[in-house]
Amino acid sequence: MHPALWVSKTGLSAQDTNMSTISNNLANVNTTGFKRDRAVFQDLLYQVNRQPGGLNTENNELPSGLQLGTGVRIVGTAKQFSQGNLQVTEQPLDLAVSGRGFFQVQLPDGEIAYTRDGQFQLNSDGDIVTPSGYLLDPNINVPEDATTVTVGRDGTVSAVVNNQPAPVNLGNITLVNFVNPQGLQAMGDNLFRETNASGDPTEGEPGIAGLGTIEQGMTEASNVEVVEELVNMITTQRAYEMNSKVVSATDQMLQFVTNNIG
Incomplete structure (x- = not known):
């Protein structure tokens, strides 16, 4: 699988879980004593092709190296115990x-x-x-x-x-x-x-x-702020769309290589 496809797949999965968290918050906007959840994101392992600080020559160090990320995941949901009205x-x-x-x-x-x-x-x-x-x-x-x-x-x-x-x-x-x-x-x-x-x-x-x-x-009352959750929902939706476009763009790149190199 092309690395970009895998990375975008993890992004789609994470944003889907984030949307589920937001929808649960909105569903409980009138639940007495309810405390909203916040999804906690974490980047996945990196493929280190060139180690930062490694020696390029005997006296020269690499200033940044070459590190390729492999995506994102949600590692938890944190309850926000702020006071409700x-x-x-x-x-x-x-x-x-x-x-x-x-x-x-x-x-x-x-x-x-x-x-x-x-x-x-x-x-x-x-x-x-x-x-x-x-x-x-x-x-x-x-x-x-x-x-x-x-x-x-x-x-x-x-x-x-x-x-x-x-x-x-x-x-x-x-x-x-x-x-x-x-x-x-x-x-x-x-x-x-x-x-x-x-x-x-x-x-x-x-x-x-x-x-x-x-x-x-x-x-x-529930400490869910409806406007904040709606903004988070829009942000999540746009992030999901962008990851979908990465899948589409990568597919077009692979299609071009398949059709033009033989």
Whole structure:
């Protein structure tokens, strides 16, 4: 295969993957707590025909050498954990993290997952759960006769029970943070899983030790910027077209050689 065909093939493949990343960002523009992905490109190995700095003669060094690239690939997708806009909903169990940190959620198998999606609800037992029914951890149970639920910025949950003048403390919501949040594994359902790359979770009270505060009656919108993604989509489309033209031009060159040299 002609080297230019192979190089352009890697470019087409990389841009195709990049377009898939962009389309997923745009598809989740209204997903609560969603964090956009950015494709990470990396050039492939080089064929070094003349080593830079090699001796051309006994006293002369090559200033640049001759190095031929073999293409490009996408080596990863990096989550961008920038803050999304806080949208007021006035719902008492809608919670948003303003700053760093994740809510903890207990999965059916007992594993702890992490999320920025604070659209919580109550199940039939009065436990605070996610829209998928996963329990918030630590578990908070709201009594059936509770009339007003208040969540403080420090995570303290209280409620007025039986119309008593003094609210009852129901527990505390804690947040966790990671040394490298980009190392978390996305599971779907707005959930993340801890990995070796993310490091161990550090749990703490909201508003302390670098953790964000909890804002009641709000949700965090997706941090996807539609205009930015559309610009990235146009750039990716043009890059794909240019790599396609390289394939076409190389084919014409080979056709010329085939037809005129014999």
